[in-house]
Amino acid sequence: MTVALGTSIRHEWGLDPDFLTVNHGSYGATPLAVRAEQDRWRQRMEAQPTRFFFLELPGALREAATALAHFLGADPEGVAFSPNATSGANAVLRSMRFAAGDEVLHVSHVYNAVRNTIAYVAEQAGAKAVIADIPFPRPEPASIVKSIERAITRRTRIAVIDHITSPSGLVLPVEDIVRLCHAAGVPVLIDGAHGPGQVPLDLQGLGVDWYVGTCHKWLCAPKGCGFIYARADRRDDLHPVTISHGYGGGFTAEFDWTGTMDPSAFLSLPASIAFYEKLGGAALRERNRKLAAEAATLVAGALKTEVGALPEMAGSMGLVRLPIALASKRSEAVRVRQALQAASTDAPAHPLDGALWLRLSAYAYNEIGDYERLAELLPEVLKRLGD
Numbered sequence: 008m009t010v011a012l013g014t015s016i017r018h019e020w021g022l023d024p025d026f027l028t029v030n031h032g033s034y035g036a037t038p039l040a041v042r043a044e045q046d047r048w049r050q051r052m053e054a055q056p057t058r059f060f061f062l063e064l065p066g067a068l069r070e071a072a073t074a075l076a077h078f079l080g081a082d083p084e085g086v087a088f089s090p091n092a093t094s095g096a097n098a099v100l101r102s103m104r105f106a107a108g109d110e111v112l113h114v115s116h117v118y119n120a121v122r123n124t125i126a127y128v129a130e131q132a133g134a135k136a137v138i139a140d141i142p143f144p145r146p147e148p149a150s151i152v153k154s155i156e157r158a159i160t161r162r163t164r165i166a167v168i169d170h171i172t173s174p175s176g177l178v179l180p181v182e183d184i185v186r187l188c189h190a191a192g193v194p195v196l197i198d199g200a201h202g203p204g205q206v207p208l209d210l211q212g213l214g215v216d217w218y219v220g221t222c223h224k225w226l227c228a229p230k231g232c233g234f235i236y237a238r239a240d241r242r243d244d245l246h247p248v249t250i251s252h253g254y255g256g257g258f259t260a261e262f263d264w265t266g267t268m269d270p271s272a273f274l275s276l277p278a279s280i281a282f283y284e285k286l287g288g289a290a291l292r293e294r295n296r297k298l299a300a301e302a303a304t305l306v307a308g309a310l311k312t313e314v315g316a317l318p319e320m321a322g323s324m325g326l327v328r329l330p331i332a333l334a335s336k337r338s339e340a341v342r343v344r345q346a347l348q349a350a351s352t353d354a355p356a357h358p359l360d361g362a363l364w365l366r367l368s369a370y371a372y373n374e375i376g377d378y379e380r381l382a383e384l385l386p387e388v389l390k391r392l393g394d
């Protein structure tokens with residue numbers, strides 16, 4: 008069955024009709040049907056809290072983790088929920104024992120919270136972060152692999168690689184990167200916050216050591232639905248940041264319970280996956296990829312600037328250079344964001360290599376008219392910013 012996308016399906020979400028939503032990437036958006044499923048789980052939890060937490064939750068959580076594992080191409084025993092990708096990355100990095108002089112490799116477009124986590128674990132041990140530069144704009148996949156290859160040394164203890172970079176929306180060639188790192192004896196943590204729902208995944212086939220991600224972005228799960236995957240030989244030494252009753256009981260025992268919290272977002276994930284498949288699954292991903300590319304070209308044309316990604320490295324987020332000087336300052340990016348909010352729209356702007364870039368998302372409820380509206384709005388917004 009083919010579902011009509013764009014404005015005709017927007018009513019499935021509770022999105023503000025007066026706001027131009029072209030930023031699915033930051034926080035996702037949860038459809039009403041999935042929110043109803045979350046409400047059902049909450050009602051069940053509150054009807055008899057003890058029965059729910061003590062008797063029902065362990066099995067229900069494993070069932071939801073199994074559905075996620077199938078979606079990720081992973082074995083269910085290697086997948087556990089976490090509130091978000093940041094906490095998953097923290098679990099991996101803070102479970103490692105670094106020594107003075109060790110190196111943690113990451114790319115220059117790393118997500119800032121993960122950059123901070125790396126800085127924190129490095130500081131504790133006298134280790135250091137080493138950056139593999141992403142040549143920008145419009146990098147070739149091979150140039151990124153080369154850059155990572157150059158950054159690996161005999162002190163590299165782990166490579167932390169974004170599957171899809173946050174500030175630039177680039178889909179990195181993770182198969183080649185994992186192969187390269189493993190050949191050099193370096194384990195790999197992939198930060199796949201933007202992966203599920205935007206690109207196909209086969210984590211066991213990929214052979215990656217650890218993969219963390221979120222489902223509240225491109226799978227439209229309720230907020231607070233992330234996960235951690237660990238390859239079979241990486242599970243024993245891995246612990247959640249919060250140590251609880253399951254300590255020493257193995258990967259799922261430790262991660263399935265980190266203290267009392269509302270697990271309804273995790274338990275609603277099978278409904279999110281079903282919704283995503285109803286929207287088209289692989290066909291939706293392809294449609295969003297084409298729409299994001301078209302949107303970026305359209306907006307770059309209107310601003311007389313350029314796009315940031317080659318088609319072979321683009322996913323459901325397009326990148327457009329803004330015609331703004333002095334753009335290397337982070338405060339400039341915040342001002343753009345505030346000005347867009349004031350104009351009833353939103354898209355993150357990031358300084359990259361001396362220019363400011365705007366990231367546009369394309370999801371099921373978007374259509375090309377959204378970006379035409381944005382292209383009309385932007386010159387006025389930017390002009391006001393300059394005044």
Ligand SMILES: Cc1ncc(COP(=O)(O)O)c(C=O)c1O
Nearest residue numbers: 091092093118169173198200221
């Ligand atoms: C690459 C990357 N990592 C981590 C995150 C953080 O995700 P969360 O807030 O779910 O932890 C993001 C969010 O945009 C991201 O883009």
